[in-house]
Amino acid sequence: MEIKLPTIVIGVIGADCHAVGNKIIETILTEEGFSVVNVGVLSTQEEFINAALETDAKAIFISSLYGHGEMDCEGMREKCQEAGLDDILLYVGGNIVVGKQGFEEVEKRFVSLGFNRAYPPGTPIHAGIRDIKIDLNL
Amino acid sequence: MENNLLLIDFGSTYTKLTAIDLINEEIIGTAKDITTVESDILEGYEKALSKLKEKIGCIDFGSHLACSSAAGGLKMIAIGLVPELTAEASKRAALGAGARVIKTYSFELSKREIEEIDSMKLDMILLSGGTDGGNKKCILHNAKLLSQIKNKIPIVVAGNKSALDEIEEILFNYPQVVFTENVMPKLNLINVEPVREEIRKLFFERIIEAKGINKTKSFIENIILPTPAAVLEAAKILAMGSENEEGLGSIIIVDIGGATTDIHSIGKGDPTLDSVNLKGLEEPFAKRTVEGDLGMRYSALSLYEAADKKDIKKYLSGVEVLKECEFRHNTIDFVPLSEHDFKVDEGLAKLATHYSMNRHVGRIETLYTPIGMVMNQIGKDTLEFDYMIGTGGVIVHSKNPESILSAGIFSESEPDILKPKNPKFIIDNHYILSAMGLLAQKYPTSALRMMKKYLKNI
Numbered sequence: 246m247e248i249k250l251p252t253i254v255i256g257v258i259g260a261d262c263h264a265v266g267n268k269i270i271e272t273i274l275t276e277e278g279f280s281v282v283n284v285g286v287l288s289t290q291e292e293f294i295n296a297a298l299e300t301d302a303k304a305i306f307i308s309s310l311y312g313h314g315e316m317d318c319e320g321m322r323e324k325c326q327e328a329g330l331d332d333i334l335l336y337v338g339g340n341i342v343v344g345k346q347g348f349e350e351v352e353k354r355f356v357s358l359g360f361n362r363a364y365p366p367g368t369p370i371h372a373g374i375r376d377i378k379i380d381l382n383l
Numbered sequence: 384m385e386n387n388l389l390l391i392d393f394g395s396t397y398t399k400l401t402a403i404d405l406i407n408e409e410i411i412g413t414a415k416d417i418t419t420v421e422s423d424i425l426e427g428y429e430k431a432l433s434k435l436k437e438k439i440g441c442i443d444f445g446s447h448l449a450c451s452s453a454a455g456g457l458k459m460i461a462i463g464l465v466p467e468l469t470a471e472a473s474k475r476a477a478l479g480a481g482a483r484v485i486k487t488y489s490f491e492l493s494k495r496e497i498e499e500i501d502s503m504k505l506d507m508i509l510l511s512g513g514t515d516g517g518n519k520k521c522i523l524h525n526a527k528l529l530s531q532i533k534n535k536i537p538i539v540v541a542g543n544k545s546a547l548d549e550i551e552e553i554l555f556n557y558p559q560v561v562f563t564e565n566v567m568p569k570l571n572l573i574n575v576e577p578v579r580e581e582i583r584k585l586f587f588e589r590i591i592e593a594k595g596i597n598k599t600k601s602f603i604e605n606i607i608l609p610t611p612a613a614v615l616e617a618a619k620i621l622a623m624g625s626e627n628e629e630g631l632g633s634i635i636i637v638d639i640g641g642a643t644t645d646i647h648s649i650g651k652g653d654p655t656l657d658s659v660n661l662k663g664l665e666e667p668f669a670k671r672t673v674e675g676d677l678g679m680r681y682s683a684l685s686l687y688e689a690a691d692k693k694d695i696k697k698y699l700s701g702v703e704v705l706k707e708c709e710f711r712h713n714t715i716d717f718v719p720l721s722e723h724d725f726k727v728d729e730g731l732a733k734l735a736t737h738y739s740m741n742r743h744v745g746r747i748e749t750l751y752t753p754i755g756m757v758m759n760q761i762g763k764d765t766l767e768f769d770y771m772i773g774t775g776g777v778i779v780h781s782k783n784p785e786s787i788l789s790a791g792i793f794s795e796s797e798p799d800i801l802k803p804k805n806p807k808f809i810i811d812n813h814y815i816l817s818a819m820g821l822l823a824q825k826y827p828t829s830a831l832r833m834m835k836k837y838l839k840n841i
């Protein structure tokens with residue numbers, strides 16, 4: 246395999262225990278050549294951040310499936326800044342809000358929370374891979 | 384195989400000798416005298432030896448094995464990056480090596496902290512930070528600052544492997560640096576054994592000399608372990624068994640001293656409850672924790688301060704607890720004589736057991752979320768552990784040792800604290816655990832069989 250791509254922390258935030266997508270994301274990112282650090286389901290913001298600190302991650306991919314993603318993601322960017330993760334990329338995907346809402350609105354709200362990218366339901370992880378390569382000039 | 388062995392424990396107060404008949408797997412005799420570090424550590428040893436000879440006559444010993452916690456023990460600090468991750472992993476590794484961890488540092492150190500470290504009279508520093516391939520910045524920064532300390536005490540580096548080359552350059556002129564495997568190579572994965580190994584080697588090679596214990600080297604072939612590490616080694620062999628002899632299963636050792644209470648647990652501690660989610664840094668299979676504020680004499684006052692009013696009432700009703708604790712704090716060589724003294728000591732021992740167990744074992748954290756309750760387990764689940772073993776003067780000399788150990792078992796009033804529910808109790812009434820840990824380094828099966836013979840089931 247060619248040289249390793251940067252480290253990405255992945256996991257499912259909050260009280261959310263949907264595990265299947267998380268495993269799939271781990272497999273695909275690893276196959277693509279990224280170093281993957283998986284904090285798993287039911288993870289707090291602090292767990293994502295601590296993992297990113299120790300592993301020198303360049304991005305955090307947060308999954309939220311159960312509909313409470315917005316609440317769970319509030320304050321994440323501020324905590325990253327507090328911890329010295331100034332340039333870390335924050336992406337979020339899954340079913341990040343309850344029901345079917347206009348995604349443009351949803352996206353705006355997540356951008357204002359400090360997320361670099363937010364994905365509508367059903368977006369495959371490949372979209373994230375494409376974008377991280379753009380955002381990190383890989 | 385040799386016939387007789389002499390096991391020596393250079394303790395903080397006493398130098399204790401245990402003579403072993405290896406063929407019959409018997410204790411021939413024991414003796415002790417005051418440890419003499421200021422003058423020559425051999426003085427106390429010789430005195431104890433002549434006491435031993437009075438008891439058992441002149442016997443030839445094949446080997447002499449020793450452990451030591453004299454001169455303040457092995458004083459260390461642990462340095463990591465994130466407090467809950469590499470800093471905690473380093474602390475656990477150092478404790479398991481038998482060290483006294485004076486302080487744990489995290490993130491990039493400041494000049495102030497370096498000055499503090501320099502003034503601490505340490506024996507060793509453990510430097511970690513970053514997973515393999517992970518953060519390098521922090522450990523490099525800390526190595527740079529450490530390279531400037533005046534007291535060039537040995538540094539064990541157990542951090543991000545990708546930073547080792549640079550650290551080696553930074554510490555090129557530093558006299559004593561040892562590199563070993565990362566204490567947390569991957570997130571939440573703990574790797575304590577290589578670090579423990581290096582700490583113990585350094586302890587033997589360098590620390591002993593610094594403390595004037597090398598004088599014994601000529602005839603004591605090895606001061607192989609810090610005393611607490613010897614106890615942990617005994618616990619390991621007792622739990623896991625040796626090649627030819629089965630162990631007891633999962634065990635916990637409660638060791639109550641005057642200044643600290645140590646808990647050792649051997650066992651994985653995976654969840655036994657349904658639908659809990661295991662969280663946080665992995666636990667070492669053989670884990671030691673030390674509570675510096677829970678003890679029978681020097682730490683009696685801090686024990687009082689740490690304890691809950693309702694627990695004090697439960698274990699020490701009708702006692703003027705504060706007064707008794709102050710007295711013990713000020714009279715560290717106090718020996719109980721009256722029934723009242725014993726009763727108070729027993730009550731304090733129960734408090735020490737209760738709190739040190741609560742801090743050692745894992746707990747269930749219940750989160751109330753938008754979709755209901757979620758239960759996380761943090762730390763070891765010891766609910767189903769097989770044995771609890773008591774050692775230390777207050778337990779060994781107590782008429783009711785089981786009541787002291789009982790203060791450390793699971794209670795419905797603290798259902799989230801995962802202490803053993805129904806363990807069998809054992810008392811180390813011959814005080815042999817550290818000696819057996821030493822013996823196990825050479826003859827594990829003999830050590831195990833002797834422990835089975837001499838430890839008392841209650």
Ligand code: B12
Nearest residue numbers: 261262263264265266308311312337338339340343344373
């Ligand atoms: C299986 C399942 C469960 C199982 C989960 C088992 C387990 N441990 O994994 C169980 C039965 C436990 C469960 C429980 C609940 N569930 Co459910 N569950 C599902 C279901 C049917 C499939 C989820 C799944 O595994 N999909 C397959 C994987 C591969 O896809 P994925 O998870 O979406 O992940 C992919 C993409 O989203 C994307 N992706 C994910 N994260 C990210 C991040 C980035 C950056 C990017 C780019 C892409 C990306 O890539 C992943 C891999 O391809 C979905 C419906 C559905 N069809 O999606 C509902 C669903 C997710 N559940 C739902 C709900 C409401 C719940 C409960 C709250 C129900 C309840 N009231 O109890 C609970 C919540 C429990 C909890 N604490 O989390 C809702 C969520 C509604 C919302 N968000 O608006 C859904 C959508 C059903 C629905 N239509 O109502 N559930």
